[in-house]
Amino acid sequence: MWAAAAGVTGIALLATACGSSDSGSGEPAADGDEQITLTIGTFNEFGYEELIPEYESLNPNIKIEHKKAATADEARANINTRLAAGSGLSDIEAVEVDWLPELLQYPDKFTDLTSDEVEGRWLDWKSAQATDPEGRLLGYGTDIGPEAIAYRADLLEAAGLPSDRESVAALFGGDDATWDKFFEVGKQYTAATGKPFYDSAGAIYQGMINQVEAAYEDPDTLEITAADSAEVKDIFTTVLNASTQDKLSAGFAQWSDDWQSAFQNDGFAVMLAPGWMLGVIEGNAEGVTGWDIADVFPGGGGNWGGAFLTVPTQTEHPEEAKALAAWLTAPEQQIKAFKSKGTFPSQVEALSSQDLLGQTNAFFNNAPTGEILANRAAAVTVTPFKGPNYFAVNDAMGSALTRVDVEKTDDIDTSWTKFVEAVKALG
Amino acid sequence: MVTSTTPKLDRRPSRSQDREPRRLGFGQRLGRWDVKLSPYLYISPFFILFAIVGMFPLLYTAWVSMHQWHLIGGQGEFVGMENFLHVLQQPPFWKALRNTFSIFLLSSVPQVLLAITIAAVLDANLRAKTFWRMGVLLPFVVAPVAVSLIFGKLFADQSGLINAVLGGIGIEPIRWHADVLASHVAISSMVNFRWIGYNTLIFLAAMQAVPRELYEAAILDGAGRLRQFFSVTVPMLRPTIIFVVVTSTIGGLQIFDEPRLFDQFGLGGGDRQWMTVTMYLYEIGWGSQKSFGRAAAVAWILFIIILVIGLINFSITRRIASDSAPKSRKKQKR
Numbered sequence: 184m185w186a187a188a189a190g191v192t193g194i195a196l197l198a199t200a201c202g203s204s205d206s207g208s209g210e211p212a213a214d215g216d217e218q219i220t221l222t223i224g225t226f227n228e229f230g231y232e233e234l235i236p237e238y239e240s241l242n243p244n245i246k247i248e249h250k251k252a253a254t255a256d257e258a259r260a261n262i263n264t265r266l267a268a269g270s271g272l273s274d275i276e277a278v279e280v281d282w283l284p285e286l287l288q289y290p291d292k293f294t295d296l297t298s299d300e301v302e303g304r305w306l307d308w309k310s311a312q313a314t315d316p317e318g319r320l321l322g323y324g325t326d327i328g329p330e331a332i333a334y335r336a337d338l339l340e341a342a343g344l345p346s347d348r349e350s351v352a353a354l355f356g357g358d359d360a361t362w363d364k365f366f367e368v369g370k371q372y373t374a375a376t377g378k379p380f381y382d383s384a385g386a387i388y389q390g391m392i393n394q395v396e397a398a399y400e401d402p403d404t405l406e407i408t409a410a411d412s413a414e415v416k417d418i419f420t421t422v423l424n425a426s427t428q429d430k431l432s433a434g435f436a437q438w439s440d441d442w443q444s445a446f447q448n449d450g451f452a453v454m455l456a457p458g459w460m461l462g463v464i465e466g467n468a469e470g471v472t473g474w475d476i477a478d479v480f481p482g483g484g485g486n487w488g489g490a491f492l493t494v495p496t497q498t499e500h501p502e503e504a505k506a507l508a509a510w511l512t513a514p515e516q517q518i519k520a521f522k523s524k525g526t527f528p529s530q531v532e533a534l535s536s537q538d539l540l541g542q543t544n545a546f547f548n549n550a551p552t553g554e555i556l557a558n559r560a561a562a563v564t565v566t567p568f569k570g571p572n573y574f575a576v577n578d579a580m581g582s583a584l585t586r587v588d589v590e591k592t593d594d595i596d597t598s599w600t601k602f603v604e605a606v607k608a609l610g
Numbered sequence: 611m612v613t614s615t616t617p618k619l620d621r622r623p624s625r626s627q628d629r630e631p632r633r634l635g636f637g638q639r640l641g642r643w644d645v646k647l648s649p650y651l652y653i654s655p656f657f658i659l660f661a662i663v664g665m666f667p668l669l670y671t672a673w674v675s676m677h678q679w680h681l682i683g684g685q686g687e688f689v690g691m692e693n694f695l696h697v698l699q700q701p702p703f704w705k706a707l708r709n710t711f712s713i714f715l716l717s718s719v720p721q722v723l724l725a726i727t728i729a730a731v732l733d734a735n736l737r738a739k740t741f742w743r744m745g746v747l748l749p750f751v752v753a754p755v756a757v758s759l760i761f762g763k764l765f766a767d768q769s770g771l772i773n774a775v776l777g778g779i780g781i782e783p784i785r786w787h788a789d790v791l792a793s794h795v796a797i798s799s800m801v802n803f804r805w806i807g808y809n810t811l812i813f814l815a816a817m818q819a820v821p822r823e824l825y826e827a828a829i830l831d832g833a834g835r836l837r838q839f840f841s842v843t844v845p846m847l848r849p850t851i852i853f854v855v856v857t858s859t860i861g862g863l864q865i866f867d868e869p870r871l872f873d874q875f876g877l878g879g880g881d882r883q884w885m886t887v888t889m890y891l892y893e894i895g896w897g898s899q900k901s902f903g904r905a906a907a908v909a910w911i912l913f914i915i916i917l918v919i920g921l922i923n924f925s926i927t928r929r930i931a932s933d934s935a936p937k938s939r940k941k942q943k944r
Contacts, residue, residue, distance in 0.1 A: 256876070260896055266682045267902075285900075289682055438874040439787075440762050444769035575898035578877065585880030590788035592881050601881070608700060609898055 219500055221507055222248045224273035226258035228462065229325065229490070230520030231511065238510060245503060248273075255279045255490075259574075265497075266292055272495040274504040278322055280312055280489045282574045287315050294494040294501050295319040301509055308566035309529040313491050322491030323512040326526035328457030329559035330390060330485040333464060336548065337473035338452040342375040344368070348550065352479035362391060362421070365481040369431040372452060379433035382451045384426040384588035385581060386437055390455045391418045392580075393567055394482050399577070400570035407610070409576045410603040419583070419602075423595045426588050436589045443467050455480075457487040458527030458556050465546045475548045478555040484562030489529060527556050534560060572609060579605040668913070675906035681895065686903075693907035697894075703908070705882050706890040707915075709794065713869065713886065714862035716798035717805075722854055725806050726847070729813035730839055743814065746807035757800050758871035765796045765872075787873060793884040800868045805861075809854050816850035817843060852927040859923055863916050864888055887912050 225231065235247045250273060252258040259282050265271040266289070278286060286293070297320045305324040313322035332355065336346040345354055356364040369380035381387060392398050392415070399409040409415050426432030433451040435442035445451065446467040454464065456476060468474060492508040494501055510516060514533035520526050521539060533539055534557050542553030583602035586593040593601065675693050678686030697703050732743055764771050765786040773783040786796045820843060828838045866888040870876045877893065878885025887908065895905030
């Protein structure tokens, strides 16, 4: 209870302490003389460790403080609390695409970042995600998560399936890959080996739901439609049937201890892999050989995740913060971040850069990851609508999938009923 | 203390009456005020601080709980008791309450019992006393997050050490993250790991204060070690037991860190098997609904529950304590 108490006291104390900076962007950019410190808040791995000293040496009057949260959820909680308090946010805050819509409800809390300089810098759908209904751009896109299929060549081979990159892509249907085909291959694998095919029902669901245009909410009225949506229920049932009846899922919750240790004992053969997942696989599967990545994705292209840099209006240096955010999200810098941590660029120019396309990954059997992910990014056709309740509904869905696939405490129908109840409670 | 100061105060006025002709100087008047007021001034920092950081948030939370109040959007309409009614009608709330009590009982009861036992062992004549005594406090120094990380590995359903050991002796692996009771046991073990040592030291301090002649008398009466423990040590520890029970009740009903870190989502399991009331509060306020109004209502409900349980606790333990009070008081005076 003290958490809530402390929170509300915070509001009360700070409401009087800080007059809102309604002057907007009146301040001119400091040129040379004035020493200022900018803070930037990110989470997980953005790959900015080397970029920040570089910017500091380019701009001697600016010192940058980098605050890294361990997870996106932690960053979200931090931003929410400090937005509520009215102070304490960094000059630049990184925001994940799934909860960006929650913040877009309060466009006044963020600086409008529109500028000619960055016009057309990002893939259209990427910048559309951070644009409010009045056309203001509230976040500069950093990375995106174009998905490919990562697989264990040795395990596929043992099951009598093809194992080199091109044949695996063809196995899943090449350009016409579908989810049906994906599950079909899974059944072949499981029949041959008796082992689960993929890691988690939740991951496959994520891949499928990210191809639905308006899964959870009505884009016009913002009403929550998830509980009545036949499409959502269909994906839910399909994934869980394949996972539990056909035993294709290893039944892990992603990021759990069991999931992490399963990489070491051949727990599964295939994973959906957005760009940022490659680093995760490499970290968990240290010492395991056989991982590879195929240039294919069921149901066309898919994007999983990606972030934005925003400049909250709380900042005292909006112009300098905007300039830094623009620099960090410029194609050249974004390619450097990709090389360091695998965050795949969302900038049009970066996607065709030889620097990016030539990138290979030794861990994944020297796969041309730059080229594969660029192809996968180009294949993305659907940008799902994510409204203010997306994060909450998806959380409830995650629990619903966990109940059936991981904990096995419910069957598909009762779990769906509980999901519907949970969604109703959001209202 | 009181009995020793009263006579002094009685003597004083009579003395000053003798010297009545003397004018009452400013300094003297100040001195009188000093005597009357300064004790209150000396203890006031606590009460002022409590009013600011304790009382005010409590009342402000009550104010918030009667409004629609969005985390970012701020204060909305006045809705009276609606938030309370909404919360009480939610099945997850009752589930959270069940889990909280279950985890609380599974942790507090063994915690107090084990702490007394370990303290009794440490109270004996050991070699390298300080080493053992400091040793029991070590787990308390470890941050809850680190404890959760370690226990998360131990209690992992498939790859965990505990299930591996159980498998080794032919017992089916326990589904720590799926079964309600199993998850509560796992979480309680984390809580116990951290707090047993802390409570042990409190009990140990109290045990050291027990007059040694009581034990000598007991030995002369022919009491064995076990009999000494139950007939001398435990009765003498009653005030300390009350203290430990009350504090661990408050702590146990507010449990948050351990269950939240029990899996990677922090929601208390797919079916909310181990979601506690504070986690529910957090989820409503900062997670899915961002409703401070409802979160504040949960906070107040929890506050009232803790108050009620605290009073019940107090009255039960006081009755036990008062039963033996005359005896022990006599002994202490000696």
